[in-house]
Amino acid sequence: MARIDVKKTYKLYVGGQFPRSESGRSYVVNGADGTFLANAALASRKDARDAVQAARKAFDGWSARTAYNRGQVIYRIAEVLEGRRAQFVAELRASEGLTAADADTYVDAAVDRLVWYAGWADKVTQVVGNANPVAGPYFNLSSPEPSGVVAVVAPTGPLLGLVSVVAPVIVTGNTCVVVASEAHPLTAITLGEVMATSDLPGGVVNVLTGSVAEVAPWLASHMDVNGIDLTGVADAGLAADLEVAAADNLKRVRRPAGRTDWLAEPGIDRMTDWLETKTVWHPVGI
Amino acid sequence: MVKVPEKAGAFFEYAPAPESRSVVDIKPSYGLFIDGEFVDGNGAGFKTISPATEEVLAEVSEADEADVDRAVKAARRAQTRVWGPMPGSERAKYLFRIARIIQERGRELAVLESLDNGKPIREARDVDIPIVAAHFFYYAGWADKLSWAGLGPDPKPLGVAGQVIPWNFPLLMLAWKVAPALAAGNTVVLKPAETTPLTALLFAEICQQADLPPGVVNILTGAGDTGRAVVSHAGVDKVAFTGSTEVGKAIARAVAGTSKKVTLELGGKAANIVFDDAPVDQAVEGIVNGIFFNQGHVCCAGSRLLVQESVADEVLERxxxxxxxxxxxxxxxxxxxxxxxxxxxxxxxxRELSDVGEAEGAGRWSPECELPSNGFWFPPTIFTGVTQAHRIAREEIFGPVLSVLTFRTPAEAVEKANNTPYGLSAGVWTDKGSRILWMANQLRAGVVWANTFNKFDPTSPFGGYKESGYGREGGLPGLAAYLAPTSHLATTPATSQATSQSTAESTAESTSESTGRASS
Structure with a gap:
């Protein structure tokens, strides 16, 4: 007799835990061929707030880590992801209908992207920081610091796209709340499992699945969120509304991306968008 | 009870030492500066007065939407035909020229600034105007070195910048906005504050003296409506604003859904933190400079004094x-x-916020001082016994009013300092180096002055965290705020306006890098 599969329950990833939506709701996720894959959690306003709270709680500790240590943790995510390549290839094929070769390409690129960002952890300060030669007897140094809690609406690409928007946010010390691709949410939760086992402190990355139109406005208007990345917002009207809401506490906003080649090497702007410049002065004298 | 001399006069007698007004020639009326010429505005016009005497200094035109449209079109023409294509080395020479003329006419600018704004001539002469000239010198040198700015081999200007500036440092805020914009190859439409338009109009004359091509700099005077028209004009690619957080939020809403780039430099409620090992006399000078410089009309003013409890009495007495x-x-x-x-x-x-401070139970103190009978005056004032819940500890007063709070431990100082929606600046006074660096790390503020306060320099980035705005002015970040990177562009903007008329050709190359593979 054929063995019966043990199917996974896909929940949210918040504060290092995998809770169901407090609303008790879920939605059906079908594969590329239209067959049922799983019920994903349909996150609510309360889930969004819980996730922001978890991200805020994690911020002080994560941003105080040394850059070296953050780089090590991001690299560790890459290692663990590499070890689960087969699972992600299978998920991408099922959800997006990719060929085996394409799925391989995207998983490889996602691992490599994490390695690329891991290396940036202790270099971005040297690239965007400055020693400023002021006209007076003062020491003056500008260095980048993380903005705080960043909400991210992830693009459709369930693995490489997601990794490409999350890694640059957290590598510099921000924490984030990600709204996963509405159409392909399952891979995001599986990636949560990778992060949960990679020495990444709970709360640094929080993943919500569900309706972007329902959840994103609560994140955009949340007064304890410092920035919002609208990369995955396809509806221009919704994106404009979210940007208006974000103005309530002057969140840093990254507007929706157009067509993006996620396989191309990124610039550093996805990191610098969530960095503040702090300039410290001190007199020089004896 | 602290003993304080009754009157300043008891210490020193000063003979009057008036700076002569004769160096300034104020015209009875001024038009708008559009496309290199002064023209009449369509609006009603308004008077600008000396806040020290309430004397009318001049009549000034008010720009309406049609005037704004004319100015933006002139700026666009100048950007695409003249200023954008011009080699950076040539743009640099215009900016150096402007810097030199500002130095040559420095006294005139300082007197005019003092008259129109009300700030002491000593500050206009020794702080505002020298830093204005320094800004133009600094950014002039960048104009032909943009490929070294870390933004790729050939960063491009954004196009037309719409700039709205406040009344507290009228010409200095103009310099912070105009110098980097022009160096990067943008053209500008700038609106000075309603109450302080005169030095901006004199700057327009300086642009004429420097033979700056028409349309590169356009100055539109007016009030809030004019500012709104500048910011929301569809032909503006970049908005730069310095002013209140409330207006900053309105601007952020107004540009939502467009491809306009924005820099906002807004309010603050800076903590100036004095530890028990700080050199007290230096700290006191720093406190005074922090809150009474420019009548406290400073967004980064040290308006909350956090003094360690063990030295609070001594610091307050001094x-x-x-x-x-x-x-x-x-x-x-x-x-x-x-x-x-x-x-x-x-x-x-x-006055309103100070009355609230008293009503909420804080102790109010000002030295005896005679205030002139005409004009607008407020004595240097401190409030003691202030708690974090008091409105005078939370809201920006933007005047010579200091709220004094105390703390026991460094952690408590950090907690209180960061307990504000703002994050523009902070001050730390202590003799212990490791504590300075620890505090500087903990404070969520864009500028941290340690054992000094209110220092500004064109090479030094300035701007805030949180609701103090975003983007930086000054230094390399201040230049980058007016440039689009040309390499490492992995994405194309969703809205077509990003490649505005002026930059459409130049960015076509870089955006074509995106091959449009949009899936995982």
Whole structure:
């Protein structure tokens, strides 16, 4: 007799835990061929707030880590992801209908992207920081610091796209709340499992699945969120509304991306968008 | 009870030392500066007065939407035909010229600034105008070195910048906005504050003297409606604003859904933190400079004094003694320390919040000082016994009013300092180096002054965290705010306006890098 599969329950990833939506709701996720894959959690306003709270709680500790240590943790995510390549290839094929070769390409690129960002952890300060030669007897140094809690609406690409928007946010010390691709949410939760086992402190990355139109406005208007990345917002009207809401506490906003080649090497702007410049002065004298 | 001398005059007698007004030639009326010429605006026009005497200085035009449209079109023409294509080395020479003329006419600018704004001539002469010239010198040198700015091999200007500036440092804020914009190859439409338009209009004359091509700099005078029209004009690619957080939020909403780039430099409620090992006299000078410089009309003013409990009495006593020597009065007197409040409206705001401070139970103190009978005046004031819940500890007063709070441990100081929606600046006074660096790490503020305060330099980025705005002015970040990177562009903007008319050709190459593979 054929063995019966043990199917996974896909929940949210918040504060290092995998809770169901407090609303008790879920939605059906079908594969590329239209067959049922799983019920994903349909996150609510309360889930969004819980996730922001978890991200805020994690911020002080994560941003105080040394850059070296953050780089090590991001690299560790890459290692663990590499070890689960087969699972992600299978998920991408099922959800997006990719060929085996394409799925391989995207998983490889996602691992490599994490390695690329891991290396940036202790270099971005040297690239965007400055020693400023002021006209007076003062020491003056500008260095980048993380903005705080960043909400991210992830693009459709369930693995490489997601990794490409999350890694640059957290590598510099921000924490984030990600709204996963509405159409392909399952891979995001599986990636949560990778992060949960990679020495990444709970709360640094929080993943919500569900309706972007329902959840994103609560994140955009949340007064304890410092920035919002609208990369995955396809509806221009919704994106404009979210940007208006974000103005309530002057969140840093990254507007929706157009067509993006996620396989191309990124610039550093996805990191610098969530960095503040702090300039410290001190007199020089004896 | 702290002993304080009754009157400043008890210490020192000063003879009047007035700076001559004769260096300034104020015209009875001024038009708008559009496309290299002064033209009449369509709006009603308004008067600008001296806040120290309420004397009318000049009539000024008011730009309406049609004027704004004319100015933006002139700026666009100048950007695409002249200023954008011009080699950076040539743009640089225009900016160096402007810097030189500012130095040559420095005294005239300082006197005019003092007259129109109410700030002491000593500050206009020694702080505002020299830093204005320095800004133009600094950014002039960048104009032909943009490929070294870390933004790729050939970063491009954004196009037309719409800039709206406040009344507290009228010409300095103009310099912070105009110099980097022009160096990067943008053209500008700038609106000075309603109460302080005169130095911006004199700057327009300086642009004429420098033979700056018409349309590169356009100056539109007016009030809030004019500013709104500038910011929301569809032909503006970049918005730069310095002013209140409330207006900053309105601008952020107004540009939502467009591809306009934005820099906002907004309010603050800076903590100036004094530890028990700080050199007290230096700290007191820093406190005074932090809150009474420019009548406290400073977004980064050290308006909350956090003093360690063990030295609070001593610091307060010395602070009061020092405040008693501050000379409040005629801004054009070279001995004046604290000038006039910029407007009746601002004076009313300062009075209102100070009354609230008293009503909420804080202790109010000002040194004895005679205030002139005409004009707008407010004495240097401190409030003691302030708690974090008091409105005077939370809201920006933008006047010579200091709220004093105490703390016991460094952690408590950090907690209190960061307990604000703002994050523009902070001050730390201590002799212990490791503590300075620890505090500097903990403070969520864009500028941290350690054992000094209110220092500005064109090479040094300035701007805030959180609701103090975003983007930086000054230094390399201040230049980057007016440039689009040309390499590492992995995405194309969703809205077509990003590649605005002016930059469409130049960015076509870089955006074509995106091959449009949009899936995982």
């Amino acid at each position: 602070l009061k003694r020092r405040m008693a020597t501050l000379r409040v009065g005629d801004p054009l007197d070279k001995n004046t320390d604290v000038g006039a409040i910029n407007s009746a409206e601002q004076l009313a705001r300062i």
